[in-house]
Amino acid sequence: MTDLVLTRDLPAPRRHSLWSDLRQIAVDELWKYRELLYELTLRDVRIRYKQAVMGFAWAILMPALIVAAGTLVRFAMAYMGGGHVARDVIAGMAVKALPWAFFVGAIGFATTSLTGNLPLVSKIYFPREVLPLSATFAQSFDSTIGAVTVGIALPLLGIHYGLAVLWVPLLAALIFCVTAGAALFLGCANLFFRDVKYIVQVMLTFGIFFTPVFFEPRMFGPLGARLMMLNPLAPLLEGLRLSVVEGHNLLQPLVIAGKKGAVVAWSPWYLAYGAAWAVLGLLVSVVVFHRTEGKFAEYV
Amino acid sequence: MTGAPRIQFEQVWKKFARGELHDSLRDLVPAAVRRLAGRGPARDELSGEEFWAVRDVSFEVRPGEALGILGPNGAGKSTILKLLTRILVPTRGRCAITGRAGALIEVAAGFHPDLTGRENVFLQGAILGMKRSEIKTRFDEIVSFAEIDAFIDTPVKRYSNGMNARLGFAIAAHISPDVLVIDEVLSVGDMRFQQKAFDRIQELCTSGIPVVLVSHQLERIASLCTHALLLERGRIAKRGTPTECIEAYLESARNSESAASHTSALTFDALSLESELPVRSGERAQFRLSGDVRPASDAASRDFSLRVRALSTGRLVFSASAADCGASLPARGPFEMDVELQFNVAPGVYSLELAVWDAETRRDVVAGPGVTVQVEAGALTFSGTSHLLPRARVVAAPSTAAGGSR
Numbered sequence: 001m002t003d004l005v006l007t008r009d010l011p012a013p014r015r016h017s018l019w020s021d022l023r024q025i026a027v028d029e030l031w032k033y034r035e036l037l038y039e040l041t042l043r044d045v046r047i048r049y050k051q052a053v054m055g056f057a058w059a060i061l062m063p064a065l066i067v068a069a070g071t072l073v074r075f076a077m078a079y080m081g082g083g084h085v086a087r088d089v090i091a092g093m094a095v096k097a098l099p100w101a102f103f104v105g106a107i108g109f110a111t112t113s114l115t116g117n118l119p120l121v122s123k124i125y126f127p128r129e130v131l132p133l134s135a136t137f138a139q140s141f142d143s144t145i146g147a148v149t150v151g152i153a154l155p156l157l158g159i160h161y162g163l164a165v166l167w168v169p170l171l172a173a174l175i176f177c178v179t180a181g182a183a184l185f186l187g188c189a190n191l192f193f194r195d196v197k198y199i200v201q202v203m204l205t206f207g208i209f210f211t212p213v214f215f216e217p218r219m220f221g222p223l224g225a226r227l228m229m230l231n232p233l234a235p236l237l238e239g240l241r242l243s244v245v246e247g248h249n250l251l252q253p254l255v256i257a258g259k260k261g262a263v264v265a266w267s268p269w270y271l272a273y274g275a276a277w278a279v280l281g282l283l284v285s286v287v288v289f290h291r292t293e294g295k296f297a298e299y300v
Numbered sequence: 301m302t303g304a305p306r307i308q309f310e311q312v313w314k315k316f317a318r319g320e321l322h323d324s325l326r327d328l329v330p331a332a333v334r335r336l337a338g339r340g341p342a343r344d345e346l347s348g349e350e351f352w353a354v355r356d357v358s359f360e361v362r363p364g365e366a367l368g369i370l371g372p373n374g375a376g377k378s379t380i381l382k383l384l385t386r387i388l389v390p391t392r393g394r395c396a397i398t399g400r401a402g403a404l405i406e407v408a409a410g411f412h413p414d415l416t417g418r419e420n421v422f423l424q425g426a427i428l429g430m431k432r433s434e435i436k437t438r439f440d441e442i443v444s445f446a447e448i449d450a451f452i453d454t455p456v457k458r459y460s461n462g463m464n465a466r467l468g469f470a471i472a473a474h475i476s477p478d479v480l481v482i483d484e485v486l487s488v489g490d491m492r493f494q495q496k497a498f499d500r501i502q503e504l505c506t507s508g509i510p511v512v513l514v515s516h517q518l519e520r521i522a523s524l525c526t527h528a529l530l531l532e533r534g535r536i537a538k539r540g541t542p543t544e545c546i547e548a549y550l551e552s553a554r555n556s557e558s559a560a561s562h563t564s565a566l567t568f569d570a571l572s573l574e575s576e577l578p579v580r581s582g583e584r585a586q587f588r589l590s591g592d593v594r595p596a597s598d599a600a601s602r603d604f605s606l607r608v609r610a611l612s613t614g615r616l617v618f619s620a621s622a623a624d625c626g627a628s629l630p631a632r633g634p635f636e637m638d639v640e641l642q643f644n645v646a647p648g649v650y651s652l653e654l655a656v657w658d659a660e661t662r663r664d665v666v667a668g669p670g671v672t673v674q675v676e677a678g679a680l681t682f683s684g685t686s687h688l689l690p691r692a693r694v695v696a697a698p699s700t701a702a703g704g705s706r
Contacts, residue, residue, distance in 0.1 A: 033426075033429070035426050035431055035432050036426040036427060036429075038426075038432075039422055039423050039426035039427075039432075040423070040426075042423075043412055043415060043419070043423050046414075046415060046419065047412065047414050047415070050414050050415075119409040119410070120409055120410050120427065122387065123387070123405060123409040124385070124387070124403070124405070124409055124410060124427055124428070125385050125386040125387050125401075125403075126427055126429070294388075294389030295389070297382065297387045297388055298316070298388065
């Protein structure tokens with residue numbers, strides 16, 4: 001019989017510091033379980049394409065529908081205003097519809113990723129971060145197919161790619177960070193409060209009216225444009241459109257003279273603002289997620 | 301010192317709440333306000349609906365040791381397993397596993413019904429912490445262990461329950477862990493697969509890694525574990541060898557059954573073994589018991605049962621009433637009685653128990669003392685649980701076979 005009776009004092013509770021938490025998440029959890037992240041992403045992708053008649057067309061359907069809806073809206077606006085819908089307007093919408101579809105899809109799946117995998121969460125240990133993250137990665141797979149399609153389609157609409165296209169990887173990474181941050185936060189929130197998923201549904205349905213997908217922020221005038229840009233996704237989507245469709249270097253401001261004064265259509269600060277949301281949002285979400293993780297099995 | 305894989309549990313407490321937790325944002329707001337106002341309970345204290353599921357439990361399991369945890373339902377066994385496997389976080393204290401933990405718990409939890417068996421093996425393996433390359437090398441082994449070779453590329457939703465469980469077990473049983481935690485998954489599949497699963501578990505348990513096993517099957521604990529804990533309402537009620545703990549477990553189960561009434565006329569004072577230990581299989585052993593009969597009782601209410609139980613399994617081996625054994629008690633007053641039993645049983649640890657059984661309520665009304673008997677291999681050679689005094693002779697045989705002797 002070993003000395004089973006331990007008389008040592010209770011170890012002091014582990015002190016959380018932001019740095020130690022982040023290190024633990026990155027090294028002990030995500031890196032060690034990177035194969036699990038891969039497997040779960042693969043699972044989500046497989047399930048989506050199994051027993052699905054549409055196959056890969058599915059990846060293009062959602063953005064295509066968004067573009068169609070946007071074209072309809074812009075056509076009505078142009079009809080009232082007495083103009084016509086230019087081809088680069090449609091191209092701009094296509095560029096923005098894709099990341100929006102990515103955001104909606106990823107958040108939709110990620111919000112219920114923890115509650116939907118109940119047997120896993122309550123029975124087996126693994127870093128729970130991988131569940132909302134794999135939902136986000138699986139959606140990126142779809143969006144990559146969409147991106148390739150759009151990339152091929154744009155020249156057909158008369159768009160010539162300039163050097164400014166080099167901004168795309170950075171913007172895509174930032175959009176991924178914003179989405180991943182929201183995915184972690186909402187997945188975790190929905191585990192504790194089941195009404196979160198209904199709120200998220202409503203937000204995703206109407207979010208498109210508060211995000212510049214169908215229109216450009218500058219259409220709202222000097223103040224309206226700034227307010228529109230407060231949406232963390234707005235500067236990232238608008239930056240994508242400017243760099244891809246208009247070939248605008250994002251380090252340069254873009255001021256357009258309007259009827260009610262000059263409108264700042266773009267400023268490098270917008271990019272900084274969007275980037276700050278992406279990075280800080282992800283950090284905060286990851287830490288919140290990590291610190292509540294221990295209670296998941298009890299609350300789920 | 302810290303390098304060797306081990307399981308440590310240091311003064312662990314775990315609190316749970318009865319009833320519902322806040323499930324919607326609507327409930328959170330009032331609770332948060334209360335906490336901000338300083339009226340909420342402190343973290344370590346119990347509030348109205350809370351209780352301790354695990355109270356001050358400490359143990360350590362080192363390489364080569366296998367700890368069995370037993371106790372009635374609700375004693376905290378599963379909570380301890382969940383704390384060990386990091387699914388739950390202790391309210392106080394510390395639990396740690398050094399090395400890669402393998403868990404044989406709810407083995408098919410990660411399966412996705414739409415994926416094929418092959419895809420699920422990789423998925424479940426990754427969930428359990430295996431590397432892809434590792435799963436690849438063990439893939440054939442897993443599939444043939446589960447005996448589903450022909451169906452490995454069929455979606456799991458078309459599997460039978462048994463196939464599902466077998467595949468789940470096969471994956472979990474092939475993780476080559478540094479430490480192993482086992483819940484009662486031993487009852488997987490049909491009888492033949494159960495035996496196979498048990499053999500595999502035995503193999504893992506005796507491979508020198510630290511093991512924690514939770515089971516209601518006392519037999520399993522007795523045969524697999526080197527140490528044991530008896531849990532009662534979250535506390536450690538007893539620690540020792542598996543046999544000691546099983547004995548204590550059965551004892552407490554007996555007491556809680558009989559605590560209800562004292563309507564019998566009989567009380568027992570002592571029971572002792574008069575023969576020398578160990579008793580050899582097939583030999584007789586003498587016992588002496590003493591008790592008291594209260595006056596004004598009829599013969600029927602003065603009867604009691606003698607029972608022999610195998611401690612390793614908790615199974616009743618023999619039970620007979622004293623009257624059947626030829627002893628009738630005096631109408632009143634203290635008595636002493638000699639009992640002799642022939643232990644035609646397999647080697648092991650047994651206990652002799654005395655009890656008064658009420659035919660109406662079908663329960664023990666008085667539980668007497670028990671005595672432990674160690675039985676060792678003796679003159680009788682047999683395997684199984686009891687010796688049935690066999691007698692065999694050949695009555696027909698081909699005549700040519702015996703030709704030489706004619």
